Every structure is written in structure tokens, then in C-alpha cells.
Amino acid sequence: xxxxxxxxxxxxxxxxxxxxxxxxxxxxxxxxxxxxxxxxxxxxxxxxxxxxxxxxxxxxxxxxxxxxxxxxxxxxxxxxxxxxxxxxxxxxxxxxxxxxxxxxxxxxxxxxxxxxxxxxxxxxxxxxxxxxxxxxxxxxxxxxxxxxxxxxxxxxxxxxxxxxxxxxxxxxxxxxxxxxxxxxxxxxxxxxxxxxxxxxxxxxxxxxxxxxxxxxxxxxxxxxxxxxxxxxxxxxxxxxxxxxxxxxxxxxxxxxxxxxxxxxxxxxxxxxxxxxxxxxxxxxxxxxx
Amino acid sequence: xxxxxxxxxxxxxxxxxxxxxxxxxxxxxxxxxxxxxxxxxxxxxxxxxxxxxxxxxxxxxxxxxxxxxxxxxxxxxxxxxxxxxxxxxxxxxxxxxxxxxxxxxxxxxxxxxxxxxxxxxxxxxxxxxxxxxxxxxxxxxxxxxxxxxxxxxxxxxxxxxxxxxxxxxxxxxxxxxxxxxxxxxxxxxxxxxxxxxxxxxxxxxxxxxxxxxxxxxxxxxxxxxxxxxxxxxxxxxxxxxxxxxxxxxxxxxxxxxxxxxxxxxxxxxxxxxxxxxxxxxxxxxxxxxxxxxxxxxxxxxxxxxxxxxxxxxxxxxxxxxxxxxxxxxxxx
Numbered sequence: 001x002x003x004x005x006x007x008x009x010x011x012x013x014x015x016x017x018x019x020x021x022x023x024x025x026x027x028x029x030x031x032x033x034x035x036x037x038x039x040x041x042x043x044x045x046x047x048x049x050x051x052x053x054x055x056x057x058x059x060x061x062x063x064x065x066x067x068x069x070x071x072x073x074x075x076x077x078x079x080x081x082x083x084x085x086x087x088x089x090x091x092x093x094x095x096x097x098x099x100x101x102x103x104x105x106x107x108x109x110x111x112x113x114x115x116x117x118x119x120x121x122x123x124x125x126x127x128x129x130x131x132x133x134x135x136x137x138x139x140x141x142x143x144x145x146x147x148x149x150x151x152x153x154x155x156x157x158x159x160x161x162x163x164x165x166x167x168x169x170x171x172x173x174x175x176x177x178x179x180x181x182x183x184x185x186x187x188x189x190x191x192x193x194x195x196x197x198x199x200x201x202x203x204x205x206x207x208x209x210x211x212x213x214x215x216x217x218x219x220x221x222x223x224x225x226x227x228x229x230x231x232x233x234x235x236x237x238x239x240x241x242x243x244x245x246x247x248x249x250x251x252x253x254x255x256x257x258x259x260x261x262x263x264x265x266x267x268x269x270x271x272x273x274x275x276x277x278x279x280x281x282x283x284x285x286x287x288x289x
Numbered sequence: 290x291x292x293x294x295x296x297x298x299x300x301x302x303x304x305x306x307x308x309x310x311x312x313x314x315x316x317x318x319x320x321x322x323x324x325x326x327x328x329x330x331x332x333x334x335x336x337x338x339x340x341x342x343x344x345x346x347x348x349x350x351x352x353x354x355x356x357x358x359x360x361x362x363x364x365x366x367x368x369x370x371x372x373x374x375x376x377x378x379x380x381x382x383x384x385x386x387x388x389x390x391x392x393x394x395x396x397x398x399x400x401x402x403x404x405x406x407x408x409x410x411x412x413x414x415x416x417x418x419x420x421x422x423x424x425x426x427x428x429x430x431x432x433x434x435x436x437x438x439x440x441x442x443x444x445x446x447x448x449x450x451x452x453x454x455x456x457x458x459x460x461x462x463x464x465x466x467x468x469x470x471x472x473x474x475x476x477x478x479x480x481x482x483x484x485x486x487x488x489x490x491x492x493x494x495x496x497x498x499x500x501x502x503x504x505x506x507x508x509x510x511x512x513x514x515x516x517x518x519x520x521x522x523x524x525x526x527x528x529x530x531x532x533x534x535x536x537x538x539x540x541x542x543x544x545x546x547x548x549x550x551x552x553x554x555x556x557x558x559x560x561x562x563x564x565x566x567x568x569x570x571x572x573x574x575x576x577x578x579x580x581x582x583x584x585x586x587x588x589x590x591x592x593x594x595x596x597x598x599x600x601x602x603x604x605x606x607x608x609x610x611x612x613x614x615x616x617x618x619x620x621x
Contacts, residue, residue: 017521021418021421022425024414024415024418025415025418025419025430028411028415028434028492029430029433029434031489032433032434032436032437032489032492032493033433033436035437035448035449035452035489036436036437036440036448038448038452038459039448042451050457099337099338099341100338102334102335102337102338103334103335103337103338103339105334106330106331106334106335107335109331110327110328110330110331112328112331121342122338122342125342125346127546127599127600127603128346128350128596128599129546129549129550129572129595129596129599130550131550131552131572131575131576131592131595132349132350132353132575132592132593132595132596133345133346133349133350133353134575134576134579135352135353135356135575135579135585135588135589135592136348136349136350136351136352136353136356136589137345137349138579138580139352139356139585140344140348140349140352155341155344155345156345158341158345159341159342159345159346161342161346164338184323189326189330190326190327190329190330190331191330191333191334194330194334215438215439218441219441219442219443221441221442221443221552221553222552222553222572222576225576226576226580237441237443237444240443240444240447241443241556241557244447244450244557244560245560248560248561254451254457257447258451261444261447261448264441264444265439265440265441265444268439268440268441269436269439271439272435272436272438272439273432276432
């Protein structure tokens with residue numbers, strides 16, 4: 001077959017190559033999906049069936065007893081952890097993404113001295129590991145009497161420098177300068193313009209930043225571990241960590257940890273499936289530019 | 290129509306002020322100029338973020354550096370108030386001569402050497418296959434691969450820990466039936482086991498990044514390559530791969546930054562295997578020094594050293610990519 005006449009279609013490999021390609025992609029998909037499948041199946045098994053590792057038998061289906069066990073263990077503290085995680089993650093990501101996108105927008109639309117130096121400082125925030133900040137933050141919180149409170153975790157997670165970076169890129173892409181000019185000519189104030197006009201255009205970008213921050217806060221493990229000792233304030237991640245250490249000596253905890261893990265990944269999977277186009281645009285904005 | 294540039298001239302821009310000074314600072318009795326209104330709005334939009342930057346970033350970074358040069362001395366038998374004494378580089382000397390810290394660095398270095406090339410090559414290969422046009426169900430494949438990214442690190446670690454644990458894991462069970470006896474949490478296997486957790490969590494994320502970059506490769510370039518008689522494999526390796534190098538640099542850089550901060554997975558595994566001790570990685574060393582041993586000077590010095598390593602390596606990666614870029618650009 002002649003390449004020149006066939007055009008781009010001849011870029012496609014032959015049948016054998018095609019089978020190999022699909023086999024490789026299929027294997028990697030299995031690799032990513034099977035552990036989640038295992039979690040799903042394991043959550044329907046009681047402790048004895050787990051030990052026998054016959055996951056596909058339906059004889060001892062105990063999903064519901066595992067669920068009720070989960071919410072009964074240690075006086076139902078798991079429900080409390082779940083609510084805490086939702087508070088830290090949803091409220092934190094909402095507030096944090098509004099703050100970062102506003103700042104990114106200002107970086108894009110206004111001119112001022114030392115702008116790029118300040119932006120460099122923002123980007124430096126992406127690089128500094130949380131552990132470097134954790135000890136001084138802990139000491140600061142302890143000075144302020146805030147260790148072991150909701151705020152000790154909630155305030156630091158609002159800081160999202162990558163959101164500022166994305167906010168600046170989205171603002172360049174979604175909010176034309178002409179719109180701002182028109183609004184100024186109409187005599188609208190700068191902030192009024194931002195909240196009435198620009199923020200609406202930034203909507204999809206805001207959702208993207210929100211989603212990324214939601215994931216980051218839901219995943220956060222180090223900061224709560226440093227700041228919190230009161231189990232009632234724990235997020236799910238830290239709670240499951242503690243329960244897993246119990247499971248090492250008391251295997252009764254295995255089914256609860258498995259059930260608790262399954263419930264903990266549901267909100268994020270739902271969010272990612274529902275908001276697919278947003279995270280994709282966020283990833284591409286971060287990479288292609 | 291009037292010009293579309295913002296209504297102020299460049300001369301007015303020059304006497305602009307820093308954004309953090311807030312609205313209305315330079316308010317005068319007469320009506321404010323448009324430029325001042327803009328700066329006011331700019332300040333109002335930026336202030337919340339910069340307040341956060343100051344309180345949860347700049348002050349703590351400064352605090353870490355400060356703490357690393359001081360140590361707490363308790364006079365007498367631990368009675369009386371603590372005194373903070375200037376210690377110079379003593380904490381740094383202590384950290385750098387501590388074999389457990391050096392071995393945590395070595396462990397992380399080995400981890401990076403296995404993990405970073407593995408994930409970068411795998412992710413690029415899968416993205417190229419998805420982009421080749423031969424793969425079916427591209428959207429579904431991408432979505433499935435991305436799924437683990439929605440699984441929190443600690444839960445990914447829990448799932449894999451259980452899949453490594455004999456008696457719980459169908460994998461170990463299956464291997465045993467085939468007379469293969471592997472301890473996934475042994476001295477030599479624990480690091481690859483941790484690498485596997487990280488690959489599982491991040492593979493799809495990087496595939497999506499590479500795939501997006503490949504989709505942005507201009508069609509004419511690919512057609513030209515076909516006209517030149519290149520097959521699909523040669524097109525992929527010699528045309529597509531060089532064009533997505535910026536994405537590759539970004540993937541390597543972010544993976545490196547994250548790898549040096551390895552904490553969650555080994556922390557969880559340390560509950561189940563003695564091979565992972567409480568100072569397995571630099572981050573675990575810092576946690577142990579600060580919150581188990583309450584040696585703040587030591588923890589702060591180790592934090593600063595880790596930070597310097599991260600900055601130096603990121604700088605090296607970006608320099609290396611710039612230098613690698615130059616001859617090619619010159620050739621064009």
C-alpha cells in the first residue's frame with residue numbers, strides 16, 4: 001500500500017499491530033480497574049470469607065451487615081469523619097477556588113509593578129512541600145491556641161497557588177479585554193464588573209480549580225495528622241489510617257476499613273464522572289501551555 | 290472605536306503601586322482616577338490570596354529557617370522555662386551526620402530512579418497507543434486509567450496493602466497456588482511495592498496529560514511524515530515524541546517534586562511491616578523528629594535541606610530541558 005496516496009489513514013497500523021495495541025491498552029485498563037473491583041467485592045464479604053479469599057462466591061453476601069458495622073464501630077464515629085471530610089473539602093475548595101481565581105484574574109487583567117516577581121512567588125508555593133510548612137504551622141497554631149481545632153486544618157488547605165496559575169490562564173482564555181472595556185465605558189465599577197460579568201465567564205475554569213482543590217483536600221492526610229489529636233475532628237483519611245493500625249492486631253477491623261474506604265472514594269469518583277470536561281480542560285491548561 | 294488597551298497610558302502604569310496595598314490607600318478628596326480605581330480593585334481581588342500566602346506559606350517557611358538555627362535548651366532538670374539558644378549550623382550538622390537521615394535520602398533516591406522513568410515511559414507509551422488510532426474505546430480507556438486519581442493516596446495504599454497481605458489477597462493466594470511465594474513487604478520487595486502503588490495512582494493522570502499534548506500536534510506534520518514514508522512506529526518515536534517534550538519535562542518535574550515528598554504510602558505500610566521504619570523517607574524523618582522526638586531544630590534543619598534538594602533538582606531538570614532544547618531550535 002502506498003503511503004502517499006492513502007494519506008493519514010495509512011498511519012494506522014496493520015491488523016496484528018492493532019491487536020497488540022488493544023491488548024496492551026486493555027491490560028493497563030485492567031491493572032487500574034481490578035484493585036477497585038476487589039475493593040467493591042471485598043466490601044460484600046464478611047471477615048471469614050475475606051480470609052478464604054473466594055471473592056466471587058455469593059453465598060455469604062454481607063454488604064449490608066458490613067455497612068451497619070461501619071456505622072456502629074466506636075459509636076458511629078465514621079459518620080462524623082465523613083461529615084468532617086465533606087466540610088473541609090467542599091467548603092474549603094469552594095472558598096479556596098474563589099480566592100485563587102480572583103487572584104489569577106487580577107494577575108491577568110491588571111498591570112502593576114513587580115507583577116511577574118509576585119507571580120513567581122506564587123509558583124514557588126507549588127514547589128514547597130507541606131512537611132516543610134507543617135512544623136512551623138503547628139507551632140503558630142499552638143501559639144494561637146488553634147491546635148486540635150477545625151481551623152487548624154481548614155485555613156491552610158485554602159491556600160492553592162496552582163489555582164492562581166490556572167485562574168490566570170483561564171482568565172486569558174475566557175474573559176476578553178473588550179468586555180472589560182465595554183463595562184468600564186458603561187460606568188460600572190471594577191469589582192462590580194468582576195462579580196457580575198467576568199466571574200460568570202470564568203465559571204468553567206472555577207469548576208476546574210474547585211475540582212482539583214476538592215481532590216487535594218479530600219486526599220489530605222499529613223496536615224490533619226500533625227494538627228489533630230481529637231478523633232471527633234478527623235477527616236476520613238486519618239480515621240481510616242488509625243483503624244488500619246487497629247486491624248493489624250484486631251482483624252475484625254478489616255471489613256470496616258474496606259467498607260469505609262469504598263464509601264470514601266464514592267464522592268470523588270462521582271464528581272469526576274459528572275464533571276469530566278472540567279478536569280480535562282484543567283489538565284490541558286496546565287500542560288500544553 | 291477607541292483603542293482596546295486599558296484606558297491608562299504607560300506613564301500612569303509606572304507610578305502604579307504594589308497590589309497588596311489595598312483599595313483606597315491613596316484616596317484624595319477629589320475624584321479618584323480610573324487608574325486608582327483599577328489598582329484598588331486589583332488589590333481587593335488579590336488581598337485574600339496574599340494574606341493566605343503570608344500566613345500559611347511565607348511565615349512558616351521563614352519559621353522553618355529560623356527554627357533550624359536555634360535549639361531549645363531546658364535549664365536544670367527540665368524545670369523552669371525553656372530557653373531558645375542560637376545553635377548556628379549545629380542542627381544541620383546533626384542531620385547530615387545522622388545515618389538514618391542519609392539512608393532515608395538514599396531510599397528516596399532509589400525510589401525516584403525506579404519510579405520516574407517507569408511512569409514517564411509507560412504513560413507516554415499508552416498515550417501514543419491511544420493516539421495511534423488503532424486503539425478502541427479511547428474515551429473509556431482514558432477514563433478508567435484516570436479513575437485511581439480519584440482514590441485518595443491513603444486509600445490506594447490501604448487497597449494495595451491488603452492485596453499484598455497473605456490471607457487477604459487473592460493475588461498472593463493465586464501465586465501460592467502456582468507455587469510462587471513472594472513476600473511483597475520484604476526487605477527487597479517493599480520499595481517496588483511502593484512504586485507500584487504510586488504508578489497505579491498516577492499513571493492515568495500522566496496519560497491524560499500526554500494524550501492532550503499529542504492531540505495538539507498539527508495534522509500537517511503527521512501527514513508530512515507519512516509522505517516521507519515513515520511508518521506508524523517511526524512517526525510516533527521520531528515525530529510525535531519530540532513534539533511533546535514540554536509535557537514530558539512537566540511530567541518529570543512534578544513527579545520528581547512529589548516523589549521527594551513520599552510519605553503517605555510508606556507511613557501506612559509501616560503499620561504492617563517492620564522493613565519500613567519510622568524514618569524511611571526524609572518526610573517521615575521530619576515527622577518523627579518533630580512530633581515523636583520533639584526535636585524542632587533537627588526537624589526544621591531536615592525540612593530546609595529537603596527544600597533545598599527539591600529546588601536544586603527542579604532547577605536542574607529545567608536547565609537540562611532548556612539546554613536540550615537549544616541545539617534543536619538552532620537547527621530549525
